Amino acid sequence: MHKGQCECGAVAFEINGQISDPSVCHCSQCRRISGHAWAGAWIKQSELSFTRKDGLKWYPSSKWAERGFCQNCGSSLFYHLIGDDERMSLAPGSLDNPTGLKLKRHIYVADKGDYYDISDDLPQLEEH
Numbered sequence: 001m002h003k004g005q006c007e008c009g010a011v012a013f014e015i016n017g018q019i020s021d022p023s024v025c026h027c028s029q030c031r032r033i034s035g036h037a038w039a040g041a042w043i044k045q046s047e048l049s050f051t052r053k054d055g056l057k058w059y060p061s062s063k064w065a066e067r068g069f070c071q072n073c074g075s076s077l078f079y080h081l082i083g084d085d086e087r088m089s090l091a092p093g094s095l096d097n098p099t100g101l102k103l104k105r106h107i108y109v110a111d112k113g114d115y116y117d118i119s120d121d122l123p124q125l126e127e128h
Contacts, residue, residue: 004096022092026109038079039103
């Protein structure tokens with residue numbers, strides 16, 4: 001089981017299942033929502049349970065997705081494709097250590113910010 005929360009604790013959760021190794025997204029939307037690149041790891045929604053969610057707020061960030069964040073501290077926590085009732089992506093930085101996760105790739109690298117380089121040897125994809 002993995003546990004995680006936002007910075008202030010108004011959103012806390014447990015995942016009783018596997019978490020995919022995260023991808024780092026460099027698209028402009030993820031950069032704007034997080035202040036930099038956003039890492040996301042897929043989970044099954046049925047394996048996610050909230051121990052506290054009074055701070056959880058969902059924001060429709062596009063026609064195809066919504067993002068869950070803490071309305072108190074602003075932590076960006078979840079990315080959910082509208083209509084996908086089986087899975088969602090979570091910010092692995094919100095998980096308690098140890099996670100056992102390893103970054104697997106970079107996506108939307110053509111849209112990355114011009115102020116940094118991607119200097120690891122992970123695959124770099126133009127899209128998802």
